[in-house]
Amino acid sequence: MTERETRDAIDDVWDQWHRERPEISPEYLDVMAAVGRLNRLRRYIDQTLRGYFADYGLDSSEFDVLATLRRAGGVEGVSAGTLLRSAMVTSGAITNRVDKLTQKGLVERSTSVDDRRSVLVKLTPEGARLVDAILLGHIENEARFLAVLDDTERDQLNGLLRKLLVAQGDTHLG
Template identity: 50%
Template sequence: MSTAEPTTPADSADAIDELRAQWQRERPDLDGPGLDAMALIGRIKRAAGLLERGMKPVFAEHGLEGPEFDVLATLRRAGAPHEMTPGGLLKSAMVTSGAITNRLDKLERKGYVERYPDPDDRRAVRVRLTDEGLAVVDRAVEAHTENEQRMLAALKEPERTALESALRHLLVSLGDTRLG
């Protein structure tokens, strides 16, 4: 019978530990701050990928893909009448104009958004949530936030707070202080 204390998931090795050990074996000169940074960024990237993968089924339950949800959520957050210009959506999404056009085309075919001429600028177009789009995004965002809570359940509240603060500090230091 072992007298060692059982490990918790927080104490277990992850995939990055294995990668780090390989680098330490092959390039011991990299050990230290450089390898620490590589490991931390690797963890951030892997966590982001796993979280994205965990969100896909919830979006699919609502007939959406992640990028479509992002557009609908952006319009929803804009407040009534839940409309923006494609340029405003572009700034919020940080993607190409072609990607926004593609997303809007899909959402328009589904009946979730409508495009119409901007009454103040004949050259511009506005995008608005339809009633059906508003209902879908409201249902999806409830399921999405529940899913996100589930995915973060392994973190205790002080860990969540510390992680949120550290990531906010990192994002600000990288210049990510405003949408668009």
């Protein structure tokens, strides 16, 4: 491969900063480049997921709630707090997502038998069918982003990303 074929847009950004601010150490520019690459990749992933979920009348955040409920298992549902920790958003955002999914007939709320003050959210049968119907396609969609990596590289990427998340304290959902 030529150098042109292995460079990305962030390499151009790096070069521009290095030309305009040569006193900034290359190590700092490398940090900026790594975060920039993560941000750009996140945008590409968001774009692709947005299109996939739109085909099913959902957005990514709604699928996140449905998938959280599906993988949590159990028929009683999960608390809004559990959804909140999983999604890393505000309680208002979770309420909004659950409201939209309730209107679509995909989730329902109930009161906990253990604590009448606690509200549980669970999938409706239609919601469970929808998650199961689109999950494999969603995973295949995500796999296309990593298809350029071999198994060893994918393991390395997972290890490095895990290390970054653990350093931020993102070690458990609940």
